[in-house]
Amino acid sequence: MVTIYDIAKKANVSAMTVSRVINNKGRISEKTRSKVKRIMEELNYVPNEMARSLVLRETQVLFLLVTDITNPFFTTLARGAEDAANKLGYRVLFGNSDESLEKEREYIDTILKSRVDGVLVAPAGDGSLPHLESLRAHSVPFVLLDREVPGIGSDVVLGDSREGTRMLMEHMMGLGHKEIALVNGTPDVSSARLRATAYKEALKLNDLPAPAERILELGYAPRSSLARIGEWLDGLQPLPTAILCGNNMMAIQTIQAIRKKGLRVPEDISVCCFDDLGPVGEIDPFLTVAAQQAYQFGYKGMQLLTGRIADKENEDGEDAWTRILLPAELVVRRSVADLH
Amino acid sequence: MVTIYDIAKKANVSAMTVSRVINNKGRISEKTRSKVKRIMEELNYVPNEMARSLVLRETQVLFLLVTDITNPFFTTLARGAEDAANKLGYRVLFGNSDESLEKEREYIDTILKSRVDGVLVAPAGDGSLPHLESLRAHSVPFVLLDREVPGIGSDVVLGDSREGTRMLMEHMMGLGHKEIALVNGTPDVSSARLRATAYKEALKLNDLPAPAERILELGYAPRSSLARIGEWLDGLQPLPTAILCGNNMMAIQTIQAIRKKGLRVPEDISVCCFDDLGPVGEIDPFLTVAAQQAYQFGYKGMQLLTGRIADKENEDGEDAWTRILLPAELVVRRSVADLH
DNA sequence: TTGTAAGCGTTATCAT
DNA sequence: ATGATAACGCTTACAA
Numbered sequence: 001m002v003t004i005y006d007i008a009k010k011a012n013v014s015a016m017t018v019s020r021v022i023n024n025k026g027r028i029s030e031k032t033r034s035k036v037k038r039i040m041e042e043l044n045y046v047p048n049e050m051a052r053s054l055v056l057r058e059t060q061v062l063f064l065l066v067t068d069i070t071n072p073f074f075t076t077l078a079r080g081a082e083d084a085a086n087k088l089g090y091r092v093l094f095g096n097s098d099e100s101l102e103k104e105r106e107y108i109d110t111i112l113k114s115r116v117d118g119v120l121v122a123p124a125g126d127g128s129l130p131h132l133e134s135l136r137a138h139s140v141p142f143v144l145l146d147r148e149v150p151g152i153g154s155d156v157v158l159g160d161s162r163e164g165t166r167m168l169m170e171h172m173m174g175l176g177h178k179e180i181a182l183v184n185g186t187p188d189v190s191s192a193r194l195r196a197t198a199y200k201e202a203l204k205l206n207d208l209p210a211p212a213e214r215i216l217e218l219g220y221a222p223r224s225s226l227a228r229i230g231e232w233l234d235g236l237q238p239l240p241t242a243i244l245c246g247n248n249m250m251a252i253q254t255i256q257a258i259r260k261k262g263l264r265v266p267e268d269i270s271v272c273c274f275d276d277l278g279p280v281g282e283i284d285p286f287l288t289v290a291a292q293q294a295y296q297f298g299y300k301g302m303q304l305l306t307g308r309i310a311d312k313e314n315e316d317g318e319d320a321w322t323r324i325l326l327p328a329e330l331v332v333r334r335s336v337a338d339l340h
Numbered sequence: 341m342v343t344i345y346d347i348a349k350k351a352n353v354s355a356m357t358v359s360r361v362i363n364n365k366g367r368i369s370e371k372t373r374s375k376v377k378r379i380m381e382e383l384n385y386v387p388n389e390m391a392r393s394l395v396l397r398e399t400q401v402l403f404l405l406v407t408d409i410t411n412p413f414f415t416t417l418a419r420g421a422e423d424a425a426n427k428l429g430y431r432v433l434f435g436n437s438d439e440s441l442e443k444e445r446e447y448i449d450t451i452l453k454s455r456v457d458g459v460l461v462a463p464a465g466d467g468s469l470p471h472l473e474s475l476r477a478h479s480v481p482f483v484l485l486d487r488e489v490p491g492i493g494s495d496v497v498l499g500d501s502r503e504g505t506r507m508l509m510e511h512m513m514g515l516g517h518k519e520i521a522l523v524n525g526t527p528d529v530s531s532a533r534l535r536a537t538a539y540k541e542a543l544k545l546n547d548l549p550a551p552a553e554r555i556l557e558l559g560y561a562p563r564s565s566l567a568r569i570g571e572w573l574d575g576l577q578p579l580p581t582a583i584l585c586g587n588n589m590m591a592i593q594t595i596q597a598i599r600k601k602g603l604r605v606p607e608d609i610s611v612c613c614f615d616d617l618g619p620v621g622e623i624d625p626f627l628t629v630a631a632q633q634a635y636q637f638g639y640k641g642m643q644l645l646t647g648r649i650a651d652k653e654n655e656d657g658e659d660a661w662t663r664i665l666l667p668a669e670l671v672v673r674r675s676v677a678d679l680h
Numbered sequence: 681t682t683g684t685a686a687g688c689g690t691t692a693t694c695a696t
Numbered sequence: 697a698t699g700a701t702a703a704c705g706c707t708t709a710c711a712a
Contacts (some may be wrong), residue, residue, distance in 0.1 A: 001705090002705095003705055003706085005705080013683085015683090015705090015706080016682070016684080016708095017681085017683075020681095020682085023707085026682090027681055029681060029682090032681085044477055045479070046452045046478065047705090047706085048394075048455060048704090048705050049455070050390045050393050050394050050399070050451040050704090050706090051394055051704070052705080052707075053686095053706090054388075054394060054705080054707095055705090055708080057688075059390070070618060070619055071619075072410065072620060075415060076409050076410065078409060078436075079410070079436070096422065110431055112386045119706090126703040128404070138384070145705085251623075252623045254625055268702070277620050277623070279618040280617050280618065281623075282596060283596075283617070283624075287623060343690085344689070353698075353699085354699045355689090356691080356699060357699075363691085366697080366698090372697080372698085388688090388690070389690095390686070390688090390689080390690090391704090392690055393704095394689080394691095395690055395691050395692080396690085483692090667699095
């Protein structure tokens with residue numbers, strides 16, 4: 001491996017001079033600068049970032065931990081995060097916890113060991129608390145995405161679950177739906193709690209009943225919950241006329257389960273959900289959704305994170321946590337039937 | 341930051357002893373081992389991987405560089421790669437070149453600087469040659485995914501573009517299609533070349549004409565080629581009855597362009613393509629595809645890569661390059677009309 | 681403008 | 697079974 005010493009020797013200068021050339025620091029004569037540069041080219045020199053980070057105590061690497069890499073919400077979010085990070089010269093590593101607290105724990109350990117400069121986390125759930133506490137204990141700046149975790153303060157970028165749910169519910173009720181079911185994330189996830197509450201609120205506000213059995217709690221990344229959704233539907237006395245889903249992936253499974261019964265969407269049962277479907281969804285704009293600004297989750301989250309890191313370096317006073325609430329947009333398509 | 345010296349001091353041992361406990365190396369009395377472990381817990385010690393990698397000259401980090409992170413083919417591939425890597429204790433970093441040679445160059449530089457142990461690359465095109473040569477020059481093991489690059493030898497995992505195209509073409513021709521157009525990647529990408537050739541072969545074999553204007557060359561990640569596809573279609577004298585697309589993303593755009601003209605798929609024009617659509621596509625299994633084994637691309641590619649790394653460490657003789665050809669599977673759905 | 685010495689946190693090597 | 701020392705490749709602080 002070629003090191004600054006190899007360069008230095010060949011250029012008849014000291015390693016420090018080479019280092020200065022590399023980092024454009026200090027005053028250096030144009031003559032030596034160009035000589036050193038030429039030799040670096042010749043020798044095909046590539047700086048060793050690890051050695052550099054070891055002394056600088058910063059890696060210029062940020063980490064993005066999501067809960068489902070196959071969900072377009074998160075891939076779009078990832079692009080936003082990457083764009084914001086690259087603008088500031090940071091690189092981004094990605095990890096996928098698959099909604100699993102164990103996998104999340106492993107990633108957190110990895111993050112700690114590799115001295116990453118900061119982390120953007122979509123926490124798997126309230127059980128993520130100890131993981132976040134680890135980050136805090138080792139003073140690794142982090143920003144929460146999409147979900148909050150009771151018990152720990154931090155910057156956070158959230159979707160407006162309450163208002164999004166309200167829009168979706170009003171849309172369905174406006175079209176005459178009264179028996180509306182909910183397929184939701186488990187209540188150990190903040191966004192699922194908010195959506196469940198808003199769902200019940202909306203029904204109550206319209207004097208509609210909200211029987212408990214009309215709520216199905218699934219993980220947010222139900223790779224194969226088809227069967228469970230099917231059984232749940234079988235158990236519902238009058239079938240709901242519409243189903244609200246906590247996210248896009250659950251909506252897809254729900255639609256499949258409905259069709260598997262020989263029923264149609266939206267003719268027999270309507271479906272709508274949080275989060276849009278990304279480019280693949282464009283092939284047939286069918287699903288009515290409360291579209292969240294996935295890209296902005298990543299972009300703004302990354303801005304918060306890099307801001308924190310800068311503050312830390314400048315020893316600025318710890319300001320209060322920032323909380324960004326991103327509005328959802330109702331995108332009406334064809335998956336909710338008009339009952340009138 | 342807590343270091344092994346802090347642990348050592350508190351435990352009244354040397355740093356080396358602590359290091360040995362951490363890595364389970366050498367013989368250590370059970371007494372000191374447990375004492376050291378206890379103190380590590382107390383002090384909340386986390387090893388510094390950078391210092392470790394600096395002396396070990398290995399990072400246990402592998403890199404996966406894809407060309408389009410919003411394409412489900414690559415997210416599925418990523419899961420395969422990650423699964424294979426994690427089994428062997430490697431971590432995986434992801435990068436997204438967005439089909440751009442410049443972005444790819446930046447990632448390659450980053451990879452070189454960070455002394456990653458190996459790289460899995462879906463090259464942006466033939467222009468990736470210098471990038472791969474850089475990797476080789478610095479003896480960073482790499483495995484090519486999905487595309488080959490003339491001028492450099494390496495392990496590679498490829499889809500069977502020839503046979504896949506043949507299947508798709510036979511399917512369309514079997515249903516009576518004679519005017520079949522091709523929306524394809526640019527010819528600086530090996531898979532696009534193969535597909536174009538096989539497309540022409542299939543037509544020739546059936547004594548069908550293959551006018552040049554029936555081929556449209558786009559980038560593989562056409563975020564917004566809608567307009568171009570529309571104009572191209574406008575210029576075609578008799579509209580084709582069917583269009584073969586080089587990948588899923590191009591198929592989506594093609595379908596949108598067709599519909600924008602007020603035409604229907606498949607009633608007016610049929611469409612099929614390479615690569616399936618992932619979970620989101622399940623919402624409406626519409627598109628007929630030559631499904632590639634995306635997960636296996638990642639899994640097998642990672643196995644090749646880690647195998648190479650192991651060989652390198654063991655100073656094994658360089659065996660010839662391995663070339664894995666993954667078959668595609670024809671999945672017939674509803675996007676190709678029966679003309680009989 | 682350039683160089684010297686020390687140190688970042690870890691492990692390999694050689695001693696004891 | 698444990699320790700002292702040097703080294704990994706780089707940068708900071710200080711000196712010349």
